[in-house]
Amino acid sequence: MPELPEVETTKRGVQPHIQQQRITALVVRQAKLRWPVSPELQSLVGETILTVRRRAKYLLIDTAKGSIMVHLGMSGSLRVIEQGEPPGFHDHVDLELGKIALRYTDPRRFGCWLFVAPNASHELLSKLGPEPLEEDFQREPFAAALRATKRPIKQAIMDNKIVVGVGNIYANEALFMAKISPVRAASRVSVKRLNALYDAIRIVLAEAIEQGGTTLKDFVGSDGQPGYFKQSLHVYGRGGLDCTVCKQALKEIRLGGRSTVYCPNCQR
DNA sequence: AAAGACACCTGGGAGC
DNA sequence: TGCTCCCAGGTGTCTT
Numbered sequence A: 001m002p003e004l005p006e007v008e009t010t011k012r013g014v015q016p017h018i019q020q021q022r023i024t025a026l027v028v029r030q031a032k033l034r035w036p037v038s039p040e041l042q043s044l045v046g047e048t049i050l051t052v053r054r055r056a057k058y059l060l061i062d063t064a065k066g067s068i069m070v071h072l073g074m075s076g077s078l079r080v081i082e083q084g085e086p087p088g089f090h091d092h093v094d095l096e097l098g099k100i101a102l103r104y105t106d107p108r109r110f111g112c113w114l115f116v117a118p119n120a121s122h123e124l125l126s127k128l129g130p131e132p133l134e135e136d137f138q139r140e141p142f143a144a145a146l147r148a149t150k151r152p153i154k155q156a157i158m159d160n161k162i163v164v165g166v167g168n169i170y171a172n173e174a175l176f177m178a179k180i181s182p183v184r185a186a187s188r189v190s191v192k193r194l195n196a197l198y199d200a201i202r203i204v205l206a207e208a209i210e211q212g213g214t215t216l217k218d219f220v221g222s223d224g225q226p227g228y229f230k231q232s233l234h235v236y237g238r239g240g241l242d243c244t245v246c247k248q249a250l251k252e253i254r255l256g257g258r259s260t261v262y263c264p265n266c267q268r
Numbered sequence B: 001a002a003a004g005a006c007a008c009c010t011g012g013g014a015g016c
Numbered sequence C: 001t002g003c004t005c006c007c008a009g010g011t012g013t014c015t016t
Helices: A004-018 A039-044 A139-147 A153-157 A168-178 A191-210
Strands: A025-028 A051-055 A058-063 A066-071 A077-082 A091-097 A100-105 A112-116 A251-255 A258-262
Touching (some): A039 A066, A039 A112, A139 A153, A139 A191, A153 A168, A153 A191, A168 A191, A168 A258
Antiparallel strands (some): A051 A058, A058 A066, A077 A100, A091 A100, A251 A258
């Protein structure tokens, strides 16, 4: 999936096309996603899309009568299409907006389309930590949270309660940039290095957004164009290849079931 | 209470 | 060619 930069890229790509448009229909071809597509979403037909927001990896499409909360899961994507384009096998939902539609494609169906009542939040959003690129992400609480756990640092920074939006790709990349071994207990990383990690997370995510996200097997941006960040990846997907800094072989291991790549020489 | 395992799905690639 | 197995961007929920 989509990690945070891909979701942000999707938001930016879709927003100018769908904002201020009136919802003319919601077509659900496959309701069985991670949770069933909320039936209440039908009540939004006739409403106008006021804003499009992102919280962590969720997209929120707001109307006066409530919001649509979309998650792309591992393999989801959204794009704007001309009305009438025939759906493919994995095109599960269309949000029709007159002449155009917002089409949701998701082969693995780990995503969701949920209803959020007006002026309310959703329980899924209530436990989330700070946004890495916003003001509420601060050095000291971040460092304190990491010093308080003995989990491997990589798993700790992928924990949504500590900071949202750091998925497997960018966790690998941020740790490389900060020169921290992914397997090191978070509690045993110096404050100086935690500061470097704080900066690295923000830099890596911001750069990926600038480049339109990382193109993976089945990710394309909302305009159908690929992201270019893959060209900038230093470790993810490069196990066994040379470290871009010291030229030694990158090591690939599994951590919490997730592929983890690092340079044993540069990262300690 | 924290942390690890499991679950949800499909498709693609490796290996036999 | 075709079968089986493993792996993939996430994350809530159940089990220790």
